[in-house]
Amino acid sequence: MSDNNVWQPPSGTPAPPPSPPVAPGAFPPPTAQFPPPAAQYPPQQPGSTQQPAWTPPPKPGLIPLRPLGFGTLLGASFQVIRRNPRPTFGIALLLNGVVILLFVGIIAGVATWAFSRVNSATVENTDEITAGAIGAGVLAALIPIVLSVLVGAVLQGIISLEVSRATLGEKLTTRSLWRLARGRIGALIGWSAAVTGAVTVAVVAVSLIVTLIISFGGDAGVVIGIILAIFAGLGAVVVWFWLATKLSLIPSILMLERLPLREAIGRSWRLTSGAGYFWKILGTQLLVNFIVQTAAQVVTFPLSIVSGIGGALVNPNEDMSAGIAVIAVTYVLTGIVSLVFSALASVTQASVTALLYIDVRMRKEGLDLELVRFVEARQVGQSGVGNPYLVDAATGSQSAPRQPAPPTPMPPTNDSPWS
Numbered sequence: 001m002s003d004n005n006v007w008q009p010p011s012g013t014p015a016p017p018p019s020p021p022v023a024p025g026a027f028p029p030p031t032a033q034f035p036p037p038a039a040q041y042p043p044q045q046p047g048s049t050q051q052p053a054w055t056p057p058p059k060p061g062l063i064p065l066r067p068l069g070f071g072t073l074l075g076a077s078f079q080v081i082r083r084n085p086r087p088t089f090g091i092a093l094l095l096n097g098v099v100i101l102l103f104v105g106i107i108a109g110v111a112t113w114a115f116s117r118v119n120s121a122t123v124e125n126t127d128e129i130t131a132g133a134i135g136a137g138v139l140a141a142l143i144p145i146v147l148s149v150l151v152g153a154v155l156q157g158i159i160s161l162e163v164s165r166a167t168l169g170e171k172l173t174t175r176s177l178w179r180l181a182r183g184r185i186g187a188l189i190g191w192s193a194a195v196t197g198a199v200t201v202a203v204v205a206v207s208l209i210v211t212l213i214i215s216f217g218g219d220a221g222v223v224i225g226i227i228l229a230i231f232a233g234l235g236a237v238v239v240w241f242w243l244a245t246k247l248s249l250i251p252s253i254l255m256l257e258r259l260p261l262r263e264a265i266g267r268s269w270r271l272t273s274g275a276g277y278f279w280k281i282l283g284t285q286l287l288v289n290f291i292v293q294t295a296a297q298v299v300t301f302p303l304s305i306v307s308g309i310g311g312a313l314v315n316p317n318e319d320m321s322a323g324i325a326v327i328a329v330t331y332v333l334t335g336i337v338s339l340v341f342s343a344l345a346s347v348t349q350a351s352v353t354a355l356l357y358i359d360v361r362m363r364k365e366g367l368d369l370e371l372v373r374f375v376e377a378r379q380v381g382q383s384g385v386g387n388p389y390l391v392d393a394a395t396g397s398q399s400a401p402r403q404p405a406p407p408t409p410m411p412p413t414n415d416s417p418w419s
Contacts, residue, residue, distance in 0.1 A: 057368070060375050061169035065368045068359040073284055077352035080163060081344065087174040088162055088351075092343035095151045100339060103144035110140040146196055152346065153192035153251055154185060159350035160252040160357070164389060167358060168375060180255075187254045187261050195247075206232045245282045246272050251350075252357040256389040267391075271360050281356050288352045289345075296341040303337060365391075 057066040062083060063076050081089050114134075161180050165172050172180070210232070214225035249268040253259055259267065272278055361367035370388040 058372060058375060060167075062163065062166040063355070063358075065167075065371045065375070067362045067368065068355065070280075070284070073352065073355050073359065074288070076355055077288055077348050080159070080166065080351040081347050083166060084162060084171050087172060087177050088159060088347050089343055090174060091158060091177070092155055092346045093339065095155055096148075096339055096342045096346060099144055099148045099151055100335065102147060106140050106143055149196050150189055150192045153188045155346050156251040156350040156353060157181060157184060157188045157255040159347055160255050160354035163351055163354035164256050164358070168371065168378075184255050184258065187264075188251055191250055191254065191261055191264075202236070206236075241282065245278055245285075248272070248281060248285065248353055249357045249360070252354050256357075257391055259391075271357070271364065277360055277363075281360075284352055284356060285349065288348055292341070292345040292348055296338070296345065299341065300334060300337055303334060 057064050059065065062079065063072060068076075158177055158181050161177055162172060206229075210225045210229045213221045213228065215221070217224060247265065247268050249271055250261075250264050253264040253267050254261070257264070257267070272281060358367065367388070374388045
């Protein structure tokens with residue numbers, strides 16, 4: 001027997017050639033053999049004319065891998081916390097708690113300093129010191145507001161990572177989420193700071209123009225200034241909703257596609273183009289926000305009533321020290337409840353935005369096919385599966401299946417072949 005002889009099975013059929021190796025970080029080649037997907041047609045008997053029955057698409061995790069209906073979007077946004085509460089609700093609670101503590105600390109410190117300055121002021125400079133104290137209080141109140149905006153942007157980016165992995169049936173730990181977000185937090189903060197700066201400049205400019213018209217226009221200037229302020233306010237609301245919707249996908253793009261900020265702005269604008277997509281994104285976000293805020297009011301309003309009645313029962317003699325204690329306890333309880341609902345609202349609103357991003361890409365770019373391809377490759381243990389959310393920055397299309405060189409993959413987790 002020569003060295004060139006190859007073993008043949010008993011039936012005489014030649015053995016199939018070995019599959020070519022797969023480069024790390026790339027999708028499997030088209031010749032790779034995958035098991036049948038979760039959504040498949042049942043086999044037909046030879047000669048049968050019966051049409052195959054429809055079966056639903058696969059659902060490895062949070063959502064089915066198909067374009068999402070309104071009910072699926074709404075339900076999945078509220079399931080993110082229940083499915084993986086520690087890294088989602090825990091991070092939101094921590095970040096919102098830090099903002100509240102900073103707010104209380106800054107306001108308390110500035111108020112103490114202002115009262116001491118006013119109390120020690122002489123009669124001649126009381127007005128000047130009082131005006132300075134009020135101005136310092138206003139500036140101090142702006143710091144926590146800016147921090148809350150920055151925290152909201154960071155939280156939305158982190159939750160988008162969780163939603164993207166939950167779609168594929170993975171559960172990430174808090175450490176894994178922070179590791180995936182590494183290198184993109186700066187872009188999120190930069191985007192949030194740019195939005196905050198633009199809004200501040202616009203508000204200051206309009207306020208200054210209205211103030212000048214009222215101050216130097218006489219009676220007619222007062223009328224014109226008031227009318228201008230009303231129309232400017234209404235126009236600002238319309239412009240805000242329009243721009244907020246058109247640019248709402250930027251945090252998800254920054255985290256999942258890892259594009260630079262300028263390219264992420266243009267991509268969010270293109271993905272939300274079209275009346276159907278625009279109104280769906282805006283309406284879904286408003287509805288989720290309304291549901292969450294209504295639930296928060298339903299819980300906090302009875303609490304405030306019970307606290308007021310309890311204060312009268314605990315302190316019937318209207319003792320000042322007891323009254324202060326009751327007020328303090330009431331504010332602490334209300335603050336804790338508000339913090340919990342604030343964290344829930346932040347996660348839910350960030351989740352629905354990330355789901356809308358995935359839905360838009362499914363409808364416009366066929367992302368659902370890439371996600372199914374990823375799930376199929378994972379089922380057979382393929383370790384070199386590229387990131388299905390990455391796109392070609394030049395064309396805005398799916399990059400992994402079309403480029404000969406694999407794109408830069410996302411960092412792997414311990415329980416996933418995503419590399």
